[in-house]
Amino acid sequence: MGDMGFSWSHLFLALFLGLALDGAVKCNGRITSSFTRKVEKSVDMPLDSDAFRVPPGYNAPQQVHITQGDHVGKAVIVSWVTKDEPGSNQVLYWTENSKHKSKAEGKVVTYKFYNYTSGYIHHCTIRNLKFNTKYYYEVGIGHTTRTFWFMTPPEVGPDVPYTFGLIGDLGQTFDSNRTLTHYEMNPANGRTVLFVGDLSYADDYPFHDNVRWDTWGRFTERSAAYQPWIWTAGNHEIDFAPEIGETVPFKPYTHRYHVPFRASNSTAPFWYSIKRASAYIIVLSSYSAYVTSTYPSFPGKYTPQYQWLAEELAKVNRSETPWLIVLMHSPWYNSNNYHYMEGETMRVMFEPWFVHYKVDVVFAGHVHAYERSERVSNIGYNIVNGLCDPVNDQSAPVYITIGDGGNIEGLANNMTEPQPKYSAFREASFGHGIFGIKNRSHAYFGWHRNEDRYAVEADSQWFFNRYWNPIDDSTKAHK
Ligand SMILES: [Fe+2]
Numbered sequence: 001m002g003d004m005g006f007s008w009s010h011l012f013l014a015l016f017l018g019l020a021l022d023g024a025v026k027c028n029g030r031i032t033s034s035f036t037r038k039v040e041k042s043v044d045m046p047l048d049s050d051a052f053r054v055p056p057g058y059n060a061p062q063q064v065h066i067t068q069g070d071h072v073g074k075a076v077i078v079s080w081v082t083k084d085e086p087g088s089n090q091v092l093y094w095t096e097n098s099k100h101k102s103k104a105e106g107k108v109v110t111y112k113f114y115n116y117t118s119g120y121i122h123h124c125t126i127r128n129l130k131f132n133t134k135y136y137y138e139v140g141i142g143h144t145t146r147t148f149w150f151m152t153p154p155e156v157g158p159d160v161p162y163t164f165g166l167i168g169d170l171g172q173t174f175d176s177n178r179t180l181t182h183y184e185m186n187p188a189n190g191r192t193v194l195f196v197g198d199l200s201y202a203d204d205y206p207f208h209d210n211v212r213w214d215t216w217g218r219f220t221e222r223s224a225a226y227q228p229w230i231w232t233a234g235n236h237e238i239d240f241a242p243e244i245g246e247t248v249p250f251k252p253y254t255h256r257y258h259v260p261f262r263a264s265n266s267t268a269p270f271w272y273s274i275k276r277a278s279a280y281i282i283v284l285s286s287y288s289a290y291v292t293s294t295y296p297s298f299p300g301k302y303t304p305q306y307q308w309l310a311e312e313l314a315k316v317n318r319s320e321t322p323w324l325i326v327l328m329h330s331p332w333y334n335s336n337n338y339h340y341m342e343g344e345t346m347r348v349m350f351e352p353w354f355v356h357y358k359v360d361v362v363f364a365g366h367v368h369a370y371e372r373s374e375r376v377s378n379i380g381y382n383i384v385n386g387l388c389d390p391v392n393d394q395s396a397p398v399y400i401t402i403g404d405g406g407n408i409e410g411l412a413n414n415m416t417e418p419q420p421k422y423s424a425f426r427e428a429s430f431g432h433g434i435f436g437i438k439n440r441s442h443a444y445f446g447w448h449r450n451e452d453r454y455a456v457e458a459d460s461q462w463f464f465n466r467y468w469n470p471i472d473d474s475t476k477a478h479k
Helices: 008-027 174-185 211-224 251-256 304-315 344-356
Strands: 062-068 076-082 090-095 102-105 107-109 120-126 134-139 146-151 162-167 192-195 272-276 279-283 323-327 361-364 370-373 398-402 423-427 431-437 442-449 459-464
Touching: 062 146, 062 211, 076 134, 090 120, 102 120, 120 134, 162 174, 162 398, 174 211, 174 431, 211 251, 279 304, 304 344, 361 431, 370 442, 370 459, 398 431, 423 459
Parallel strands: 162 192, 279 323, 323 361, 361 398
Antiparallel strands: 062 076, 076 120, 090 102, 090 134, 107 120, 134 146, 162 431, 272 279, 370 398, 370 423, 431 442, 442 459
């Protein structure tokens, strides 16, 4: 029988190895990546960097960026800055192969921040667009014009495939530039960026040097002028600086980045929702009040964000938009010592709803690393009962921290040890994510670190929709 390659010793060896490997997977599905990277400080690109190049021409529009302009994706907010004079607020736009150019009229705003005066910041919403259509648009009418293009999303529907990019805590370092390039070059082809907060890091400069808001706008234009970036406010958007007389929170951010919050009946630009293809995306603010009354006579009262979210979650129709995605800045489940438990009070308020409404995935930033959780919840705890361990919960979201855009503050590589059970994979490297929805039941998430080639995924997970396909989709269950 030797010529058939069989022997009892081989069988025992195979059995032993099989049991040993099986045991390794079952005993510890958690992964703290051992990937080693260069430990170099992240440095902001200099002001004369190519990435910040000012477009030539008198009053040329710069810092051009777009975002969704209504609730369903038939409108786009176009924003840009002119420096020499206000110029025109008009946007001309047309479809490919069309001879007719439509016009829309926007508004211009300016602001002062300590000793800085902004350029003329224009915002113009173009409406009644056709779904799934390529549009060109032109700004700077009357002086130097510049033309860009974007694709509108497909009409909202349950099986519409769509691919989102995930970027957080980007800043404007050489690493930030690498992250953006990797996103642009990724063959997975993200069509809309879900940005989880902390944009320019201008507030790391003396007096929150707002020139660094302008450079960030010019740096990101190469992507944000061509596909919508969906904005979430982070702590670096607060710009609260009473020592220099700046006491209005979010002043530069709200002047520069508009969002369609009124379309979802929100009363402030920090929390709102959009539908896009087969996704319902809820944006929350970690830095706006969210607590409520538990007093029986006033249930659900006190703060606008709480009241809005209570009504909002009840509106989501999973037969129309199966994928329920939440964006916030400060993560609830993170096992990094950096910002550990900063999201805890919001988790206490909102987590029971996320489980009840079966949120598929929560993306957050803030921590400058990547981490993916198991599906867990921790909603049984009431201070006196001692039930404070997160438990596996197939109705709970997966929590992904993607605050690894590459900003000046560097990587967060000081992690809680041992790795908590709720943490499936963690690594302190810069990178970005891609969430690709295939249909109502399946989506695929990949995390891409900047050290790898563009197509390489350093971590990934198939997501099974919590409403249509709520079986265990953890990577541990599918090894
Ligand atoms: Fe942050």
